[in-house]
Amino acid sequence: MPEHHSASSTVPESPEPTAAQIRRWRHYLADELAEAATYEHLARHSSGRHAEILQSVAEAEGRHAEHWRRLLGPHADRPARPALQAQLLMFLAKHVGSVFVLALLQRAESRSPYREDPDATAAMAADEAVHEEIIRALATDGRTRLSGNFRAAVFGANDGLVSNLALVMGVGATGTSSSLVLFSGIAGLLAGALSMGAGEYVSVRSQRELLDASQPTQVTLRVAPALDLNANELTLIYRARGMSEKAAEHRAAERLGHFDCDCDPSLSFQDEKARRVLNTEPGEELPATDDNQALGTDLGAAASSFCFFASGAIIPILPYLFGLGGGVAMAVGMALVGIALLITGGFVGLLSGASPFRRGLRQLGIGYGAAIVTYLLGLAFNTTVS
Incomplete structure (x- = not known):
């Protein structure tokens, strides 16, 4: 400092x-x-x-x-x-x-x-x-630590708020009955929550598998003694990992036991740094570490996405669950969703160090914009059910 x-x-x-x-x-x-x-x-x-x-x-x-x-x-x-x-x-x-x-x-x-x-x-x-x-x-x-599951939770809640509000506004604008609007909202909640949960699980699982497959292993420690010294392919491993030819030859010589110590620390700094952190000795295999923690876990992301989508999607249909209908129900739903969007947007702004108020207004504008578009579309298809 x-x-x-x-x-x-x-x-x-x-x-x-x-x-x-x-x-x-x-x-x-x-x-x-x-x-x-x-x-x-x-x-x-x-x-x-x-x-x-x-x-x-x-x-x-x-x-x-x-x-x-x-x-x-x-x-x-x-x-x-x-x-x-x-x-x-x-x-x-x-x-x-x-x-x-x-x-x-x-x-x-x-x-x-x-x-x-x-x-x-x-x-x-x-x-x-x-x-x-x-x-x-x-x-x-x-x-x-928060970014993986937190991302899924915030996106899930925001998507639930916006998508179900837009669905309820669009269906309600057609003049259909309140019971049908409520059913549409419940169906949208379940369908969206299941879709979000499954999508997050597949997405995070696939990302982690791809990144894990790209991580180098310590196989060279096990097979080094059996390598043909006249056709040393060990250097090719290190060159494939991005080392220069000189650095790769140096590291291969260490693995083959030609050096008792690291004669040029600059050529193997990352390995030695990792060993100091993990408290392992040269020749000892490094333990597996989770370098992808920012992604979160697949099950955690899926559960967060499902629950938060559902918690967001239920807000637009609360007025209908309490017996309101027509324009009053849509107005109350819009107000409730607006408050929730301000809160979620402000929460993201708070954690990112940005202005919570501006982030809240941005979320509000996006959510209301989507709801207005679907409401106008519903008016265009005004099919009042008698």
Whole structure:
């Protein structure tokens, strides 16, 4: 991590701060203290390098707080309440998984006002920019673990909302009875959920099989002693994997026992790096690892897709299940789906570090656009059932 400079070394004290400055500094102080407490809480509930890094970030936020406390002088005795966002982050840190909190912290760090504030030091503004990248890197592990099944879950819920709303709106616009609209919605729910679950299972299973088939094996460790030294095809394996001819010959010589040690680490860095991580010895076969965790599991993706599609698809037909019909049922269904689309879109935005509000509006626009198109199509085929 980059060395932090003293936050108090470059900003001269203002002998008589204005009332506006005092208010702003108090809010900065409260926010920095809240963020430091949030990082410290995350550090206590983390382990290894994550805990060390989060604790270091917390200490940096503490130094920022000291800068504002020094500027405030006697006015620091009347602290302000942290901003709503800082309070929310602390609440989520205590009650929700760290990946969600880190995603929000990443966005909060990216919106630091220190770059434009003349009372903040250049070192503090630089700290905040670096903190964003630190938190982005820490959040990557959690995002990777979530991305496979999470992708299936979000897509399933969104598809259920949009497709069944469009189906209900299209069928309802024809003037058919409410019972038939309800039946169409239930059929769309079951058909879509089964299709999504089966599709996700086949898709993820196929992807994992293709990627697994492309992973190199450690067969060379077993057969190396029996190879013909005068027609050494071992080098061809390493050249096929992308090594240069010199690097391939070096690695083959190691496998054949001509080198007692790795005489040129640059020619076998990846293998030695993997062994240090996995704590294995030269000549020992590397254990199988799952390098495709971002895909998720086939059954997990299928189950997530099925359940979330169904949970989304049931919302447009809720008004019909409770006895409403006609335009009222469609209007209520549109409103309920709109709220759900805003939530799912905002959730994706939150985890990706983007604006939850904009992502929610994007989902809403897509869903309503599809529903309006099918509603107009239903009107064109107005076949009222008597």
